[in-house]
Amino acid sequence: MTAPVSISESADAAALPTLLLVDGSSYLYRAFHAMPDLRGPNGEATGAIHGMVNMLGWIRDHLNAEHAVCVFDAKGPTFRDAWYPEYKAHRPPMPDDLRSQIEPIHEVVKLLGWPVLEVPGIEADDAIGTLARVGVASGHKVVISTGDKDMAQLVNGRVSLINTMAKPPEVLDEAGVLAKFGVPPERIIDYLTLIGDAVDNVPGVEKVGPKTAAKWIAEHGSLEGVMAAAASIKGVAGENLRKALDWLPQGRRLITVKCDCDLTGHVSTWPGLDALAMKAPDLPGLLDFYTRFGFRSARAEIERLLKGQAGASSTGAPVTVSGAAVAPGGTGDLFADPPAPHTLPEAACVTSTCYDTILTWADFERWLARIRAAELVAFDTETDSLESMRARIVGLSFSDKVGEACYIPLRHEGPDAPEQLPLDEVLARLKPWFEDELRPKLGQHIKYDTHVLANHGITVRGYRHDTMLESYVLEAHRKHNLGDLALRYVGRAGLSYEDVAGKGAQQIPFAQVAVDRAAQYSCEDSDLTLAVHQALWPQLQAEPGLKDIYERFEMPTSRVLQRIERNGVLIDKALLQQQSHELAQRIMALEQEAYALAGQPFNLASPKQLGEILFVKQGLPVVKKTATGAPSTNEEVLEKLAEDHPLPARILEHRSLAKLKSTYTDKLPLMINPDTGRVHTNYAQAVAVTGRLASNDPNLQNIPVRTTEGRRIREAFIAPPGHVIVSADYSQIELRIMAHISQDENLLRAFADGVDVHKATASEVFGVPVDEVSSEQRRYAKVINFGLIYGMSGFGLAQNLGIERSAANAYIERYFQRFAGVKRYMDDTRAQAKAQGYVETVFGRRLWLPEINSGNGPLRAGAERAAINAPMQGTAADLIKLAMVAVQDTLDAEGRASKIIMQVHDELVLEVPEAELDWVKAAVPRMMASVATLRVPLLAEVGAGPNWEAAH
Template structure:
C-alpha cells in the first residue's frame, strides 16, 4: 500500500508481538451497512449495491487510515456461512425469530465476498460455526502470540472478548470500545458479560434468559453474587418475591442461555492466522471490481490511493436510490450532514454526506430520550438566558402550544425550546389548573406573564439570522401572527421528510420519531385525555405539559439533524427550498385571511336541498313499490337485484349486493330510473350534510369568515389538501354543487376573483410527451378535445357532434390517469372492445404519449420513483410487486404523478410569487383560497382588473426561469360578487 500507515507482513509469517490483527465481523457489518447507508442501485441494470458500497468504503478506510489506531498488519473479513450451528442442536429455537434477509440484500452477499477478494484481504467462513466463534478463536490466538487485536464490530456478543490487548472498533460511530465502554453498557467488566447476558437473554437471537430481568438488575445481581451459578444457588435469599421466584423457576433456562451466548474460542480454523497478513491490493483487480460495480467516486479514491490510472472521463457519479418499501425505516434517516448541532466540529474521514451521516447517526443513538431532562422555565431571567444561547448558536427548535387545536381560536398556553438533543425547556404562559382545592377559584400556576414572555420571544422569532426548527410549523405561524409575531427563518422537518419520501412514509412527527429515531412519543390522549374527560393544553399540569412539549421540540431538533443532509444527498434541496418551505408563510396568510360565507345563503340552500331530498325519496319509494331505508346499502341492494332483478349485480366480500357509485352508474347508464334517482339523492344529501348544514359552524365568531386549514404534506404528488372545512371537494359538475359556491362572497366594496389554469395537466402532458400535434393545438388556441376527436375519428372540428367531443375529452383526461379499457368503457357506457379500440387509436395518433407512459413505468420500476419537471420525487417502492392488480395501480399512478405533480408545482410557484407581485403593483388584493388549479382572490372593486392582469401574468409564467414549457399556459380570470359567478 502507498499509505505510510499501512504495514505489510509476509504470507505465512507467524503473528508476533508488535503486530496488530484486525478482525472484521463482516456479517454484522453487512446488515448495518444495508440499513445505515443510502439505498443505492447500479445504474446500468438496477442491481442493489448499497451494502456492497458501504462495505468497500469501510474496508478501504481501514487499509488506508485508521485514525488513532495502529494500522493493521493482519486483516480478515469473517462471515457467517450457514444458519445451523451447534447452538441449534442445543436449543432448536435459537435464532428462530429472525426474519429472512431483505430481498434486495440477498444478491449483495456474494458481491461483498468478491469485494474482499478484490481488496486482497482474507475472506474467512466455516460451516457450522458463527462468525463470532471464529473471531473469538482468532482474537485469543493473536493475543497469546503477543499481538494487539481490534475487532471491527459493535456487536454486544463480542464484548465478552474485550480485555487488555483486545478492543473493538465501531466504524459507523468511529468509536473504540474498551473495558470502560463495556462496563458502561453492561454494568459489569467484560469477564462478566456472559453472566449478565445469560440473565437478560437476547430477543434478536431468541436466547430466553430469565423473565423480568433487565440489564441493570442483572448487573446488580452479578456484582453482588459474583457469577451466575452462585446467584442461582443462593436465589432463595433474594428478597424481591417475583425476582426470586423467576430465578428459581428459570434456573436451567439461564444456564442454557449462558451456554448459548458463550463464544467458542477453540473453533477449528481452516485458514491459519499467519495467512491473514495484509497485502497490497492489485490495482488492476480492485479498480476492475469498482468499475464493474460502477462505484465512480470510490473508484477515483482507490485509483489515486494505489497510483493507478483511469481512462479519461471514466468515473462519473452513478449510483441511484434503491427501491424498497422499508428503506425509509433505517438508521441513516437519522443522519444529518451537520450544518449545526453538537457534532458539527467533529472531523469526518472522506467528507461525503453518507460518511458524515453515519457518524451523526451514531452520535444521536448515544443521546437517550429522558423527559427528566426537560425543564420548566418560570423565571424571565432563565428564558432570556436560553434565548441568548439560542441566538449565539444560530438555531433552535421551537413549538407554540395552544389551548385549542384551531390556531385561529386557540390561545398560547406555553412555548417549548430545544438547543441540543436530549434537553428541552417548556415555558408555561397561559396555564390554569382549575379549582383543585375546591375554593371556588382556579389554582395559581407559577409562570411568566404572557406579554412579558412574548416581548422576549418576538425579536428572535422574527430574526431571519436565527433558524427556528419547527415541525408542522404553519399552525404556529398562524397563531403567533394573532399576537403580532411573524415567525421567520423556519426549517420544518415534516416538509423535509415530504420532499424526501413522498409515497413511502408518513410525515407527522410521531410517525417520523418512530421510523427515524426508533422512539415512541407521548400521545395527545395520554396527556390531554379523551372524550368528556379531555382538557385543553392550558389545563394540563405544567409538569406533564413540560414532558410533552419538551419531547416535541427534542424530536424536532433530532429530525432536523437527520433529515437536513439527506436533502442534498438525494438531490431534493431545490424542491424543499423553492416549493415547500416558502409556501408555509403563503398558506398561513391565506388561512388567517379566510373567506366570507353568508349564513343566509346556506340556510336557503339547505331548505331547498331538504325539499329536493324529500321529493326524490318519494319518487324512489314509488319506483321500488315499498318503503325502505334509502341510505341502507343492504336494503337498496335487495330492492335492485332481488326484487327488481336488475342485471349486472355483483356481491361484496360480505355477500351483500354492491351498491357503490360505480354499480349505480352502470345501471343508470342502461336506462334504469331508480338507481339514477338514488345517485341524485346521495349527491343532494351529501351537499346538505357536508356543506349547507356544516359550514355555518366553521364561521369564525370574530371575523365572520371561514378559515380552512391547508395541508402541504398529505398527497404524494404535491397537491394541497384542505380541511376543517374541506373546500376543495365542493362538486362543480352539477347545478346543486355549484350553488354552494354562491355562499362564498366578497366583502362590501370588493370582488372575488377566480384565476384558473386551463387544462394545465394536458398542457404538461403535451410538453413531457413531446407531442407536436397537441403542442401546436395549444399554441393555436384550438379546442383541444375537438382537435383530439378530429385526429382520432377523422371528423372536422366545425359542427362536431358534442357526443364525439365528449368521448375525446374522456380519453384525454383518462390517459393522464392511465385509464384502462375497462375504466373508459364504464365511463362512456360503451363495450370494452370499443373502448380498447379508442385507446389504441389514440396512441397511434399521438405516439409520443405512449412512449412517455412506458418510460415512466420503466423509470419507476428501475428506481422506485418518478420525478416532476421540478425535481419532486414521488416514490412507489412496491411497484415491482408480483401482484398484477397492485402493480397495475402503481404503474398508472407512476404515469400520472409527473403530470399532476408538475401542475401542482407550477401553482405552488405562482402562489409563492404572488404576494410580492401584487405588492410591487401597489395592489391590496389578498389571496384567499387554492382549489387545485384555481386561485381565489379578494380585491377592491377598482383594483379588480389590475389584480386579474397580475394574477394571470404570474400564473402563466410560474415555471420560469427554471423551466420553459413547450406549450403556453393559459389562465382564465373573472371577477364577481360571489365565487360561483366568478368561476
C-alpha cells in the first residue's frame, strides 16, 4: 500500500470522491525532452512513453481517484487560431521522434486502465477546465495533474493542481497559488495577461515580469484596475502598459481556459462522469506492449502478476494490482518521477518503530542478533572525511528488511548529543560479523566502506553485492549514486547529505549533525540500498551475460582495487621538488622567449592578449573562431600555427610544462599520506561506459609519456629499499581484439605468425613485401591501424599524417580492400548499435550508446565512432580486470610479498621484493596472457627497475 499524497483542502472537500484530470500533452513533451534519445529494442524512440507510463503509475498509486481521464491535444487548429492567427506560431514542429510515440502513448494509457480524451477544435486545457467544472458540480473534488502554469486559474476550494515532474512533486491549492505567483487563483488570468505567454506567442506588456504584474494587481485589484490606472503608472513599465492597452483584452481572451465546451460524442453519458471510471489494467495487453518497447522490469512484474492470477483462479483468492505494479515509477524503466518529499510507501515509513537509534546495549544486542540471523544485510558507514584512507567512523547503520533499519551513533558531539555506546567496544563486538565470509553483506560503493573499516582494523569479508556496480553493469551510461538509483529503481526519495549537513561553507561535520537527523539519513541509506538491490538483482539474474560481468568481473575487481589503493605507491618527494624547480626555470625562460618573439610582455594565459599578439600584431591566419566570434587560441589552433611560426610553439610548450608543474610536481608531494609516506589514488569503477577504470587524486592515467618531462614524473614513483618496480603491459591489445572480433584473415595471420602488425598492414596497403616496408610506411600504417579503431575519417588521417585528404582516403580505401573483415565488422557494428542502442564486448559487457539514433548529426556521428571502438576498449578493460584479479589471487594463494600498486590503462604495476623478481617476471605475463582465449594470442610485456619509468 502506498501513502497518499497530502493535498490540503477544505473540510467539505475532504470526504468527497476524487476526479483526477491528467494533462497528457503537458507531460508527454516534458517526458520526451527529459529522455530524447532513449531507444527501444528496435531502435525506436521511447523516452516519452517511459515518462508517461511512470508518471501515470506514480499518480494512480498516490491519489485515490474513483474517476480519471488523461487528456491530450487533438490534431488541427482550435478556436484560438481563428481569434489570433499568430497563436503558437513560434512553436517549432513536433520532433519526429516524439510524433512517432503519440500513438503508442495513447495505446498504453488505455491498457493501464485510464480513459483517454482528445477533442478536435479545443485544447486539452479547455477540456480539462470543462471537466473540472462538471466534476465540482457533480460532487467531486478535482485534482489536475499538469506542469502548465495556465491551469492555476482553475484552482479553488475544490480544485487543486499537482505537478509530478517537479522535484519533489508540487501541489498547488489556493494558498499554494498565492505563495507561488503572488496573486490568488482568481487573478491568475489577469497576471498571465500582463506578463504574456512566450510559449504560446501571446504578448503581454513589454518588460513586465511576474513581480511587477503581481505588484500591480495587488495595488489595483485586477487587470481592469491596472488598465484604469495606466496613466498614473510611471517609468518605462507604465509607458509599455499604455502601449499595450488595446491588446490586453485580446490577450486575456486567449489565456482564459474555456470551461463550457461541448464534449458530446467524446465523453459518453455526457455531462455525467460514468465514462471516466478507472478500469483495471489489461495485463496481457501490457505484457505485449512492454515487450515491444523494452520495459524490462515492468514486463517481469506483469508476468509475475499473470502467474498470480492463474494461481488465484484455482483458489478463488483475489489478486490486487496497483498502479506501481503495472507502471513502476523508477524500477529500471529509465525515466522516473519521485514521490512527494520524503513520502515513502507505508511499508517503509520513517518512524521510531521502523528506524531505530541504538543507544543501549540491550538494543544493540537485539539488532546484532537480527543481522547475524539475516540472509542479507545492507550496511553503511557515516564518517568524518570523504578521504577513504583517513576517514573514521561517526556512526553505522544496518538494514535486514526493506523499511526497517537501525543507526548506531558513536562519535556525535555537541550540547544536545545523547550519551552513545563506546566506539571501540561496539566495533569489537561487530568485528566477528564483519569478518565472517559466511555472513552475506550488501553495500552501495562497498570499496569506500571497506577502507573505512580497515582504518579501524577490521577486514570486511562476505560482501555479496554492491548496488552501484549492479546498476553500472545494467546501465553504464546512467548515474549510479544512491539517490538516483532509489528514484530510478524504487521510486523513493531520501535525505541528501546536504539536507542534514548543509552546503558549501556552511556545511558542518557529520559528527555535529543531530543524532535523530543523522539516524534518519543513515537508516535511509541502508534501507534504500537493500530496496534498490531487490529491484536490480532480478534484472541481472534475468540476463546471464550481464550477471557474469557483475560476478566475475566487477565484484572481484572492487575487492582488488581496494587492496591496490591501500597499498599505495612510494613517491620520491625530493626528486619532484627538484623537477618542480627545473620546470619553473624553463617556464620563466619560455616566457622571456615569448616576450621577445612578440615584441612585448603579455599574459601568456590570457586568450584575449594572446589573440591580439598572434592575429593583430603578427597577422597570423585565423584558423578557428570561438562561439563569440573571437579568434580561437586553443591547443588545436596553436599546434597548426606552430608548424610555421615559433611563438605558438613556445606557448604550447609553456602550457604543457605549466600543467605538469601544477598537476604533478607541485601537487603530488602534498598528496603523500603522512601515515604511510605513500600516495593512494582512488580508482573510480563505475564511471566509463566502456568499463575502463578512472584514476583520481592523483590521476595516474594522464601523466604524459610522449615528452621527456612527462616521463621524468614517473621516475618519482619509486620502489623502497630491497624492492623493484615491475611493469606488465598488454601488447597491442586493442589491435588483437580487433583481429578477434572482425575475424579478418590478414590480421589474424599477422598475429599468429608473430609479425610486426604495423609492418604487415603497411605491406598490404602499400603492396610491398614485409621486409621491404620503410619506417615511413610503417608509421603511416600505425596511424591507420589505431586511427580506424577510433573512427578516424579521411580528413583526420590527412591531418595526422600531414598529407592530402585524397591520399588519405585512398589509403583507407586500400586498407579496407585488404582487410575486408575489418570493414565488415565496422558496418555490422554500426547497424547493430542503431538497432539495439548498444554494442557488447567479447565477454558480453553492454556498452550503451544513447545518441546512436539522435537527430543531432555530430552527436550521432560521435556515437557511431564510439560503437566501433567501444567493443575493443571495453574488451581491453575486461581483460585487465581479469588479469588484476588473477594476479592478486595468485599472490595471496602463494603467500607472496609482491603487491600490485597501480593499474594504468592496459598495465599492471607491482612493487616486488628482489627475491621474488624472477618469479614475478615469469608468472605475471603468463597469467595476463592466459586469462582468456582469443583467436589471436595475448601478449604481456614485462620490465623492471628502481622506478616506474625505468621499468619500461
